Each structure stands twice: as structure tokens, then as C-alpha cells.
Amino acid sequence: xxxxxxxxxxxxxxxxxxxxxxxxxxxxxxxxxxxxxxxxxxxxxxxxxxxxxxxxxxxxxxxxxxxxxxxxxxxxxxxxxxxxxxxxxxxxxxxxxxxxxxxxxxxxxxxxxxxxxxxxxxxxxxxxxxxxxxxxxxxxxxxxxxxxxxxxxxxxxxxxxxxxxxxxxxxxxxxxxxxxxxxxxxxxxxxxxxxxxxxxxxxxxxxxxxxxxxxxxxxxxxxxxxxxxxxxxxxxxxxxxxxxxxxxxxxxxxxxxxxxxxxxxxxxxxxxxxxxxxxxxxxxxxxxxxxxxxxxxxxxxxxxxxxxxxxxxxxxxxxxxxxxxxxxxxxxxxxxxxxxxxxxxxxxxxxxxxxxxxx
Amino acid sequence: xxxxxxxxxxxxxxxxxxxxxxxxxxxxxxxxxxxxxxxxxxxxxxxxxxxxxxxxxxxxxxxxxxxxxxxxxxxxxxxxxxxxxxxxxxxxxxxxxxxxxxxxxxxxxxxxxxxxxxxxxxxxxxxxxxxxxxxxxxxxxxxxxxxxxxxxxxxxxxxxxxxxxxxxxxxxxxxxxxxxxxxxxxxxxxxxxxxxxxxxxxxxxxxxxxxxxxxxxxxxxxxxxxxxxxxxxxxxxxxxxxxxxxxxxxxxxxxxxxxxxxxxxxxxxxxxxxxxxxxxxxxxxxxxxxxxxxxxxxxxxxxxxxxxxxxxxxxxxxxxxxxxxxxxxxxxxxxxxxxxxxxxxxxxxxxxxxxxxxxxxxxxxxxxxxxxxxxxxxxxxxxxxxxxxxxxxxxxxxxxxxxxxxxxxxxxxxxxxxxxxxxxxxxxxxxxxxxxxxxxxxxxxxxxxxxxxxxxxxxxxxxxxxxxxxxxxxxxxxxxxxxxxxxxxxxxxxxxxxxxxxxxxxxxxxxxxxxxxxxxxxxxxxxxxxxxxxxxxxxxxxxxxxxxxxxxxxxxxxxxxxxxxxxxxxxxxxxxxxxxxxxxxxxxxxxxxxxxxxxxxxxxxxxxxxxxxxxxxxxxxxxxxxx
Numbered sequence: 001x002x003x004x005x006x007x008x009x010x011x012x013x014x015x016x017x018x019x020x021x022x023x024x025x026x027x028x029x030x031x032x033x034x035x036x037x038x039x040x041x042x043x044x045x046x047x048x049x050x051x052x053x054x055x056x057x058x059x060x061x062x063x064x065x066x067x068x069x070x071x072x073x074x075x076x077x078x079x080x081x082x083x084x085x086x087x088x089x090x091x092x093x094x095x096x097x098x099x100x101x102x103x104x105x106x107x108x109x110x111x112x113x114x115x116x117x118x119x120x121x122x123x124x125x126x127x128x129x130x131x132x133x134x135x136x137x138x139x140x141x142x143x144x145x146x147x148x149x150x151x152x153x154x155x156x157x158x159x160x161x162x163x164x165x166x167x168x169x170x171x172x173x174x175x176x177x178x179x180x181x182x183x184x185x186x187x188x189x190x191x192x193x194x195x196x197x198x199x200x201x202x203x204x205x206x207x208x209x210x211x212x213x214x215x216x217x218x219x220x221x222x223x224x225x226x227x228x229x230x231x232x233x234x235x236x237x238x239x240x241x242x243x244x245x246x247x248x249x250x251x252x253x254x255x256x257x258x259x260x261x262x263x264x265x266x267x268x269x270x271x272x273x274x275x276x277x278x279x280x281x282x283x284x285x286x287x288x289x290x291x292x293x294x295x296x297x298x299x300x301x302x303x304x305x306x307x308x309x310x311x312x313x314x315x316x317x318x319x320x321x322x323x324x325x326x327x328x329x330x331x332x333x334x335x336x337x338x339x340x341x342x343x344x345x346x347x348x349x350x351x352x353x354x355x356x357x358x359x
Numbered sequence: 360x361x362x363x364x365x366x367x368x369x370x371x372x373x374x375x376x377x378x379x380x381x382x383x384x385x386x387x388x389x390x391x392x393x394x395x396x397x398x399x400x401x402x403x404x405x406x407x408x409x410x411x412x413x414x415x416x417x418x419x420x421x422x423x424x425x426x427x428x429x430x431x432x433x434x435x436x437x438x439x440x441x442x443x444x445x446x447x448x449x450x451x452x453x454x455x456x457x458x459x460x461x462x463x464x465x466x467x468x469x470x471x472x473x474x475x476x477x478x479x480x481x482x483x484x485x486x487x488x489x490x491x492x493x494x495x496x497x498x499x500x501x502x503x504x505x506x507x508x509x510x511x512x513x514x515x516x517x518x519x520x521x522x523x524x525x526x527x528x529x530x531x532x533x534x535x536x537x538x539x540x541x542x543x544x545x546x547x548x549x550x551x552x553x554x555x556x557x558x559x560x561x562x563x564x565x566x567x568x569x570x571x572x573x574x575x576x577x578x579x580x581x582x583x584x585x586x587x588x589x590x591x592x593x594x595x596x597x598x599x600x601x602x603x604x605x606x607x608x609x610x611x612x613x614x615x616x617x618x619x620x621x622x623x624x625x626x627x628x629x630x631x632x633x634x635x636x637x638x639x640x641x642x643x644x645x646x647x648x649x650x651x652x653x654x655x656x657x658x659x660x661x662x663x664x665x666x667x668x669x670x671x672x673x674x675x676x677x678x679x680x681x682x683x684x685x686x687x688x689x690x691x692x693x694x695x696x697x698x699x700x701x702x703x704x705x706x707x708x709x710x711x712x713x714x715x716x717x718x719x720x721x722x723x724x725x726x727x728x729x730x731x732x733x734x735x736x737x738x739x740x741x742x743x744x745x746x747x748x749x750x751x752x753x754x755x756x757x758x759x760x761x762x763x764x765x766x767x768x769x770x771x772x773x774x775x776x777x778x779x780x781x782x783x784x785x786x787x788x789x790x791x792x793x794x795x796x797x798x799x800x801x802x803x804x805x806x807x808x809x810x811x812x813x814x815x816x817x818x819x820x821x822x823x824x825x826x827x828x829x830x831x832x833x834x835x836x837x838x839x840x841x842x843x844x845x846x847x848x849x850x851x852x853x854x855x856x857x858x859x860x861x862x863x864x865x866x867x868x869x870x871x872x873x874x875x876x877x878x879x880x881x882x883x884x885x886x887x888x889x890x891x892x893x894x895x896x897x898x899x900x901x902x903x904x905x906x907x908x909x910x911x912x913x914x915x916x917x918x919x920x921x922x923x924x925x926x927x928x929x930x931x932x933x934x935x936x937x938x939x940x941x942x943x944x945x946x947x948x949x950x951x952x953x954x955x956x957x958x959x960x961x962x963x964x965x966x967x968x969x970x971x972x973x974x975x976x977x978x979x980x981x982x983x984x985x986x
Contacts, residue, residue, distance in 0.1 A: 009854065009855060015851045016851040016857055019848055019862060019865050020857075020860040022865055023865065024869055025851075057847065057869060060836075060839055063844065067850065070850040073854055074850060074854050100842060
């Protein structure tokens with residue numbers, strides 16, 4: 001039995017032993033919310049604190065949760081025995097056959113498999129489960145080796161060997177699957193939107209500024225963040241994050257730099273604490289007189305929540321969030337096109353990169 | 360502003376008919392649609408009042424025939440006491456007829472103008488006389504009249520009067536031909552009849568519409584409505600003019616006798632005290648009460664503490680009428696809950712006693728996403744018009760329904776939810792917003808009493824919902840221990856490669872209770888229920904279970920079941936049939952005896968008044984069987 005199998009069986013054992021000694025079975029898991037994340041001084045990322053949620057079979061929800069957890073463990077053990085993997089969505093559909101333990105929504109099955117990761121200190125990959133989302137793309141002078149389906153490592157230069165779409169990041173970016181060969185760049189620019197990514201590619205920003213461009217595709221997938229982390233750790237390139245100027249984009253940056261609340265159990269593995277935010281900030285909106293939209297009620301709620309979020313308790317973020325609340329305005333990164341298509345690459349980014357101006 | 364009718368004195372009655380001819384909107388005859396409605400309403404109200412006064416169980420038919428495009432004949436035929444032939448001209452032809460001041464009581468019609476106005480309206484719009492057939496009990500013949508109104512003289516004009524042979528024991532039939540327009544909808548004849556039927560479940564009402572379709576509201580209660588007793592007027596509730604007029608009409612020739620004999624709650628001693636305060640000679644003739652003396656007498660009333668007025672003059676619907684009436688008329692929407700009707704003790708407004716009754720119907724096919732519907736009644740008469748101006752609507756809107764489980768933004772306004780609220784305000788002299796009596800005026804005392812009644816009903820609604828919630832919780836617990844825990848044990852054993860562990864200890868820790876559960880299904884006789892009692896505690900338990908179906912009745916003799924020594928982790932079951940269920944069955948309420956409250960889920964401790972409730976149920980079944 002592998003180490004990960006032992007850890008999974010251990011969860012089932014605890015339930016079994018509780019029942020054998022006549023106790024109500026229960027499962028405890030770190031509470032996964034904003035109030036239970038603390039700064040890990042070793043890695044400078046945010047991880048779960050000491051608050052636990054206990055799901056007990058005393059309630060219907062709790063009892064169903066425990067049953068589903070055992071069902072998932074049984075399913076994972078079976079996949080490991082037969083060397084299969086499945087997507088989270090496939091597991092959701094497979095659960096149709098689990099009778100009482102069937103999932104009602106895919107959110108429910110996703111959350112439960114994340115809970116199991118947290119409890120067992122394992123990764124989703126250890127469960128032979130993978131996300132259906134494909135990772136985002138990379139363009140820049142970085143050469144990697146990726147193991148293909150035949151089991152051979154294939155060398156790819158992410159500038160010369162790819163089309164305009166760039167190199168597609170696979171869901172597994174661990175070294176057994178993806179190795180770095182060489183890099184000739186000074187930094188990584190992680191970009192939120194496809195439109196801006198394409199603009200920078202078309203303007204040749206990667207070559208002009210000796211940079212690696214990575215498209216985050218909105219809230220970045222685990223593999224995208226893991227790749228950023230590995231590039232930062234292993235190739236020692238600084239990471240800059242370039243997003244829209246709105247509360248949701250601030251959260252995208254936080255998940256890259258500090259760790260996401262949902263995956264705080266593996267923040268040390270995914271987050272790049274030295275990543276820097278280069279905009280669009282609330283101050284940029286004023287400085288560059290960008291075309292804006294009014295904040296919606298939901299935006300305002302999100303900003304207020306961020307004011308209470310431990311990850312945003314810095315002078316920089318407090319100032320930016322409060323400025324945005326005061327002006328009541330947000331802007332997209334593509335609003336920079338107001339000054340022409342080259343403005344972002346010729347003026348805005350060089351200015352911001354020379355003095356990112358935070359912390 | 361129209362003048363109040365009581366301000367017309369007898370010697371001006373000649374002009375009353377003229378006045379109303381010119382101002383008929385004051386009485387509600389302001390459009391062709393509404394005029395038709397008013398005629399039906401006035402005649403039906405009179406019939407019901409008469410039946411109630413004589414203790415008759417009413418049987419009434421209402422027929423509307425279309426004679427021409429805009430001309431209709433409206434006929435209301437009742438089994439009331441009939442009218443003395445000598446009174447017919449006054450009853451139908453004279454406004455303000457009827458004893459008003461010497462017997463204060465609650466009745467539907469109050470001002471003696473409704474039916475006369477209807478006769479007059481028919482006469483003005485079509486020129487055709489009203490036909491009346493009436494027969495009194497014990498008389499050999501009935502009388503047939505064709506009559507109208509002498510508007511100048513405020514008196515009836517009889518065109519034809521002849522005795523006729525009728526096979527009817529007693530009753531009156533009135534046929535009025537009038538211009539009008541027939542329509543259906545929220546403010547229509549049919550809605551008025553439906554709402555009237557809802558609070559008169561002892562009435563058999565047959566309605567035939569202009570297209571010759573017949574609708575029957577069946578009788579479900581076999582006894583007459585509660586009758587109000589006329590009482591003498593209570594001084595603080597009177598106007599100066601009314602006291603003066605009583606002074607003119609009284610047979611007593613001195614103030615002491617006048618005050619102590621003609622008014623309630625005034626003794627001889629009080630009368631003398633009043634006269635002393637107001638400086639009126641004791642032996643003054645009451646007809647000499649001028650306005651200066653009247654005013655000081657009125658003032659004296661405010662300085663003396665009189666006992667509260669007698670409340671026998673009130674005639675509430677009573678909870679049996681409300682419950683059965685609602686069930687009879689609105690049963691087709693399959694409500695899941697009928698609240699126990701609430702009646703407030705009588706209160707006083709401006710010297711006049713009044714009270715409030717409320718009934719609530721919840722669930723079923725009522726729309727959950729719309730405002731609740733409010734059925735308003737004043738003295739048993741449905742109020743269909745001017746809901747916004749009415750004290751009832753205001754009281755509903757000013758009550759915070761959120762704590763009773765309804766949707767209501769910011770706790771004011773008409774709440775949303777699958778609910779109907781019946782509110783009946785009754786009193787000897789209710790304040791209306793206008794002479795057509797379409798809405799109760801927003802008097803603070805009345806609004807407050809309506810709110811009190813609504814709050815009590817709201818609490819019973821909440822209790823019902825809590826019980827429903829608790830039933831759900833019991834079912835959840837039952838699922839945990841009967842299905843999920845065994846499954847967890849099986850799966851945990853198989854994943855870890857062990858034998859399935861025993862689970863009794865776990866189960867008694869999760870549900871250390873006696874669980875009362877049920878399964879039910881429809882059978883031809885009603886609802887077949889199996890109640891199963893699980894003992895999840897660690898020792899044998901005995902318990903006595905009393906099922907109480909919220910709808911329908913328990914059939915058979917047995918009303919309670921003794922379950923002796925149900926073993927730990929074991930169960931025991933019994934079955935029964937619930938009959939007379941209308942609509943969807945929502946589950947049985949169970950009561951128990953013989954165990955601690957904390958040890959039982961799915962049943963409530965037997966209430967102290969259980970036997971009283973049983974009497975109630977017997978009464979209900981007796982009435983229901985006969986329908």
C-alpha cells in the first residue's frame with residue numbers, strides 16, 4: 001500500500017473504530033473560510049489556522065457527508081488499484097450510482113474532495129482526480145520538457161515552438177511531468193484577460209521586454225499557480241501580476257501571491273509571496289484617467305469583505321480598496337486602449353514595472 | 360360631504376327620498392355594475408338578518424335574469440319569517456324605517472335604507488314596480504304586492520295587493536327590475552355570495568346567473584346563527600341629536616325615569632347624579648331637552664364612571680361557523696392548515712361595544728408568491744370595495760408577519776404567502792368611511808383589536824409550521840438511524856477490510872429517543888395511516904399514542920393506542936383510517952402519554968384539555984355527517 005493509500009484508509013479507519021466502540025462517527029476538517037487563515041511565517045503565505053469544523057453523524061447533513069467521504073475513499077482506492085484517473089466532474093456523475101451517498105451538485109463533490117485533501121495532507125493528484133479545467137497558456141523564451149502520452153519527454157520552446165495561442169499548461173505540472181530546460185527572460189508577467197494577453201503578444205512584449213507572458217484565464221487554476229511557483233522557485237524569475245482594476249482582480253492577485261482561501265492547505269505549494277501587483281490599481285484609474293464603470297452593489301460588498309480579509313491588511317491594499325470605494329469606479333485593463341493600442345506596452349507597463357510601487 | 364343619516368330628523372323625512380334620488384351614489388348605487396350588486400346585497404342582508412332574529416336556518420335563492428341588454432330582474436327568495444302585510448309599505452317604501460334607538464343590536468343592515476333604496480333605484484331606472492310575495496308562519500295565505508315609492512312623501516305606494524296561495528310555510532320573495540350590468544370578478548355578485556356563504560355555513564344558497572347557470576353553496580351547519588339581544592342605548596355612544604329624539608319619543612315624563620329606563624348602565628341614583636352635574640331639573644319633561652341642556656348632559660356622561668355597555672348585543676360568527684364555512688367555500692384550494700378561529704373579548708369604541716374575529720387558511724393551492732388575500736367582513740357582511748381605506752387592511756399591513764413565517768419586506772405592508780385571512784369586525788355601531796358602508800374607518804381602538812386577533816392567529820400559524828418543521832426533523836433523524844448509519848457501517852467495514860460493526864450503541868447515542876413515525880396512503884375510505892414507534896433508547900419503553908388528524912376524523916372507536924414494552928432498537932406499529940379528508944393529507948399530529956417529554960420525538964405531550972377537544976370533534980362530525 002502506498003503512503004497516500006494508507007493516509008486515505010486511515011480516515012475510514014477512524015470512522016470504523018468510532019462505530020466499533022459505540023461512538024458517533026465524525027470528521028474534523030480545518031474550517032475553510034476567511035476567518036481561519038493565518039500567515040505562515042516559514043513560507044510567507046496564508047494557510048489554515050486552528051479552527052476546525054466537525055461534521056457528525058448526529059445530523060442528516062453530517063451523516064450524509066461521512067457516508068459520501070467513505071464513498072469517495074472507496075472510489076479512489078478502486079481507481080488506484082486499476083491505475084485509472086477521473087475528472088472531478090466524472091466523479092460527480094459516477095456518484096449517481098452511490099445510492100444514499102450520491103452528490104447533489106458538483107460543488108458538493110469538489111468541496112468534499114478538497115476536504116479530503118486537507119484532512120489527509122494529500123494532493124488531488126494523489127487521489128487520481130484531476131480538474132476538467134485546462135490550464136492557461138504561456139508565451140516567452142522558456143524551454144521546457146513535457147512527458148507526452150507515450151511516456152517520452154518532448155522539448156518545447158514556448159516562443160518558437162508554439163502558435164499565437166501559446167503553450168498550453170497541462171493539469172499536472174510536477175517535475176515528473178514537466179521539466180525546465182532553459183530560460184532567457186528577466187521576469188514573468190501574469191495577465192488576467194485573454195484580450196490583454198493577445199495585445200501583449202501582438203505587440204511583441206515578451207521579446208521587447210525579455211519577459212514570459214502567462215495568461216491566467218481569470219481566477220487561475222491550481223496548475224497555473226503551481227507553474228508560477230515553480231518558475232519563481234527554480235528559475236528565480238520575479239512574478240508580476242497585471243489584472244483589471246476591480247475587487248475580483250484583487251482576489252486573483254491574492255490567490256497568486258498569498259494563497260487562495262479554498263486551497264490554503266497547499267498555499268506553500270502554490271503561492272508566490274514575492275509576486276507583485278502592477279495594476280490596474282484604483283490609483284491608476286485616477287492617474288491615467290481611465291474610462292470607468294460604476295461599482296455594482298456586489299463590487300462594493302466584495303471590497304468591504306476585502307477590508308476584513310487578513311490577506312489585504314497592508315497599507316497598500318487598504319489605501320487602494322478605500323480609494324476604489326470612495327471613487328466608486330472600476331476599470332478594465334483594456335481601458336488603457338483609450339490612448340492607443342501601443343500605449344500599454346510602450347508607456348503603461350514600462351512605467352509601472354520600473355516602480356511597481358507597492359509594499 | 361354627504362350628511363349622516365342620523366342627522367335627518369323625522370320631520371324632514373319628506374325630503375329624504377328626494378335627497379337620495381339625487382345622491383344615490385352615497386348608498387353605493389353609483390354605477391350599473393355596482394347597482395346590481397347593491398340590490399342583491401341589500402336583499403340578502405335583510406333575509407339573513409330576519410332568519411337570524413327568528414332562529415331560522417336560512418334557505419335562500421338568488422336569481423338574476425336579463426330582460427333587455429341593460430335591464431335585469433333580481434329576485435331574492437328566502438324562508439325567513441315573512442312580513443306582516445301591514446308593514447310591507449313601510450319596509451319597502453319608507454326610508455329610515457325600523458326601530459333604531461330603542462333596541463341597539465348588531466345586525467347586517469342598520470340604517471333602514473338599503474332595500475328601500477333598491478326599490479327606488481329600480482323604479483327610477485325602469486319605471487317598473489317591485490314585486491313582493493310574503494307569507495308568515497301559521498297564516499293560511501301569503502300576499503302578493505306590486506309596489507313603489509312615493510318620493511315626495513317618503514312612503515310606500517302599493518299598486519297591487521292580493522292574497523295568494525303558496526305552498527311555502529313562510530318566507531319572502533322580492534323581485535326588483537333595474538338597469539344594471541352583470542359581471543364577474545373580485546367585486547361582483549358572485550364573489551359577494553361566496554364570501555357570504557363562507558360565514559353563513561348554515562345557509563343553503565342557490566344562485567342562478569343571467570346565463571341560467573346555477574351555483575349552490577351547500578349547508579354544512581344545521582343550527583341557526585347566534586342571535587344578538589337588543590339592548591338599550593349606552594349614553595356615551597350616542598350623539599346629541601339622538602338623545603334629543605329619544606326625549607321626544609319616550610313615554611316617560613321626567614328626566615330621572617327617562618335616563619334610568621331608556622338607557623343601559625344608568626340607575627336611578629346615577630340619573631340623579633347626572634342631572635345634578637348638568638344642572639337639569641329632575642322633573643323636567645325629556646321633550647324639553649334643548650341643545651344647551653343636552654350638551655351639559657352629554658358633558659355629565661363624561662364625568663361619571665359608567666359600567667361598560669352590555670355586550671349581549673353582539674353576535675359573533677363563532678369558531679364553528681368560521682372553520683366550517685371556510686372549509687365549505689374554500690375547501691377546493693386544499694389548504695394544509697385552518698387556524699383555530701380567534702375571537703377577541705368585546706372592547707369599547709366611543710361607547711359602543713365591538714369585537715373582532717379572525718380565521719386563517721394556509722397552504723394548498725394558494726399562490727405562495729402573491730400577497731395574501733384578505734376577506735373582510737363588517738357585521739357578517741362581506742366588504743368588497745375600498746380595501747385600501749379599510750381598518751382591516753391597515754391592521755394586516757401594520758402587523759409584522761415575518762416572525763410568523765411569512766414574507767414581508769421590512770415588516771410592514773400586505774405580506775406574501777399562500778394564505779387567506781378572514782377578518783370579521785362586529786359591533787352595534789361600527790364606524791364606516793362612508794354611508795355605503797364599504798370600509799371600516801381607521802379608528803385606533805379597532806385597528807389595535809384587529810391586530811391583537813391577527814397576532815394570535817399568527818402564533819397558531821407559527822405553531823403549525825413549527826410542528827411541520829419538527830415532523831421533518833423526526834423524519835431526518837429516522838433516515839439517519841435507519842438508513843445512513845447502517846450504510847456507513849457497511850462501507851467503512853468494507854473499505855477497511857473489517858466485519859460490519861454493531862451499531863445499536865451508536866444509534867441510541869444519535870437518537871436516544873422514542874421516535875413516532877408514520878406512513879400514509881389514500882384508500883377509498885380516506886387515508887390509511889400506519890404509525891410506527893421506534894425505541895432507540897437502551898431500555899424497553901411503554902407509551903400511549905393519541906393520533907389527532909389536522910384534517911378529517913379518526914374513523915372507528917379506538918382513539919388511543921397503548922404500546923407496551925417496545926424493546927430497545929425495536930419498534931411497534933398500529934394502523935388507523937382517517938375519513939372525511941378534503942384535499943391533500945399533510946400528516947397526522949400525535950400526542951402521547953406515559954413518557955418524559957425529552958424522550959419522545961414526533962409526538963407532543965397530551966394537552967390538559969384533550970377531552971374538551973374531543974367534544975369539539977364529535978360536534979364537528981355530527982354536522983359533517985349530515986351534509
